[in-house]
C-alpha cells in the first residue's frame with residue numbers, strides 16, 4: 148500500500164512523517180506550491196520541534212515525496228488521507244469547503260478502488276457527506292470506502308504524540324477499510340477503538356471540549372483563589388493526585404487558544420443546537436475563556452491606572468510554547484486591547500510573528516526579551532516559553548521603568564519575584 152496525504156499543514160506533515168517512519172511509501176499533496184517546494188527540500192513551513200529532521204531524513208531516502216499534481220497523486224495511491232483545515236465560520240460552524248474540495252478531487256481523479264480516510268476534525272455526520280461528494284464527482288462508479296481516523300496530537304509535541312499515540316480511533320462501516328487500517332498501523336501498540344464513523348467523529352470533539360472544560364474550570368476557580376488567598380497551583384497539585392482527575396490540563400492562566408479548542412468547542416455547541424440540545428456547560432466554558440485575558444488586564448489597570456501611553460512589555464505571542472502558531476492566541480487578544488487603550492506595546496516572542504496588518508503597526512517588535520523590557524511600566528507574560536523562566540530577572544529589573552510583573556501563565560515563583568522587588572501578580576496565586 149502507498150499512502151497519499153492531502154494537506155501538508157501540522158497534521159498532514161506529521162502524518163506523512165509517521166507513515167514514512169513505519170516504512171510505507173508516502174506522498175504529501177498540497178494546493179500551496181510554496182509549502183510543497185520547502186517540503187521537497189526537507190524544510191518545514193512551520194515551527195515544530197523534531198519534525199523537520201524526520202521529514203528531511205525521509206525526503207532524502209525517497210520514502211517521502213511531495214507534489215501539487217492532484218491528478219497523478221490521486222491516481223497512483225491506494226490509501227488517501229484527508230488532512231486539510233476545517234476552520235470556524237463566523238457563525239461558529241465548521242467551514243467544510245476544503246474537505247469538500249478534497250473529496251471532489253478524489254472522486255474526479257480516482258481510477259480504481261480507494262480507501263479515503265479523514266484525519267481532519269470534522270462535524271459528526273461528515274463521513275456520509277464525504278461519501279456523497281466523492282460519488283457526485285466520479286467519472287466512473289469505482290468502489291471506495293471511507294473511514295474516520297481523528298488525530299489527537301498537540302502542537303509543540305506533535306512528533307512524540309503522533310509516534311506514540313494514547314489510542315487509535317477508527318470509524319468505518321467497512322470490514323475492508325478496518326483490515327487495511329489495522330495493517331497500516333500494525334507497528335503501533337496502543338489501545339484501539341473501532342467503531343462507527345459518527346462515534347469516531349464525536350470522540351474527537353468530546354475530547355477537545357472536555358480538555359477545554361478542565362481549563363475554564365481552573366480559570367474560574369483561580370478567581371475564587373485570589374479572593375480566598377489560596378494558591379490555585381497548589382489546589383491543582385492536590386486535585387491532580389486523584390487518578391480520577393489526573394494532573395494534566397489543570398493549569399490556570401490566560402485561557403486556551405490555538406487552532407483547535409476554540410473552533411471545536413464552538414462546533415460541538417452548534418452541532419448540538421442543530422439537534423435541539425443545549426450544551427450549557429460548554430457555553431460557559433467559551434464565555435470564561437473569552438474574558439480570561441481581561442481578568443489579568445484588570446489587575447494591571449488597578450496597579451497602573453489608565454493604560455494610555457504606558458509602556459507594556461508583552462512576552463510571548465504564540466498560543467502556547469514550542470510553536471509559532473498564533474491562531475486564537477490569548478496574547479493577540481491582550482495586544483489588541485492594549486492598543487485600543489493606546490498603551491505602547493513592546494513585544495518579544497522567540498518564534499511567532501505578528502500578523503502583517505496595519506492595526507499592529509505601532510507595536511515595537513523586539514529581538515530579545517531584554518529589549519522588550521526597556522523602560523516598561525509593566526511586563527505581561529502571555530506564553531510560558533522556557534527562556535522566560537530562565538531569564539535572570541534580578542539583572543533584568545533595572546531595565547524596567549517600573550518593576551510590575553503580570554504573569555498570565557503562572558510561570559514565575561511569586562515569592563521569588565516579590566523578593567527581588569517586583570510587584571508580581573499571577574492568576575489565582577496572589578496572596
Ligand SMILES: NC(=O)C1=CN([C@@H]2O[C@H](COP(=O)(O)OP(=O)(O)OC[C@H]3O[C@@H](n4cnc5c(N)ncnc54)[C@H](O)[C@@H]3O)[C@@H](O)[C@H]2O)C=CC1
Nearest residue numbers: 154155156157158177178231232233245248249267268298
Ligand atoms: N493543528 C493541530 O494540532 C491539529 C489539527 N487537527 C485537525 O486537523 C485538520 C488540519 O489542521 P492543520 O494541519 O492545523 O491545518 P493547516 O491549516 O495547518 O493545514 C491544512 C493544509 O491543507 C492544505 N489544503 C487545503 N485545501 C486543500 C486541497 N483541496 N488539496 C490539498 N491541500 C489542501 C492547505 O494549503 C494547508 O497546507 C483540522 O481539521 C484540525 O482541526 C487535529 C489535531 C491536531
Ligand SMILES: O=C(O)[C@H]1O[C@H](OP(=O)(O)OP(=O)(O)OC[C@H]2O[C@@H](n3ccc(=O)[nH]c3=O)[C@H](O)[C@@H]2O)[C@H](O)[C@@H](O)[C@@H]1O
Nearest residue numbers: 298299300301302396397398400402403404405407466467
Ligand atoms: O485538536 C487539536 O488540534 C489538538 O488540540 C489540543 O492541542 P493544542 O491545541 O496543540 O495544544 P494544547 O496543549 O492542548 O493547548 C491548548 C491551549 O490550552 C492552554 N492550556 C493548556 C493546558 C492547561 O492546563 N492550561 C491551559 O491554559 C494552552 O496554553 C493552549 O493555549 C489537544 O491537546 C490535542 O489533543 C488535539 O489534537
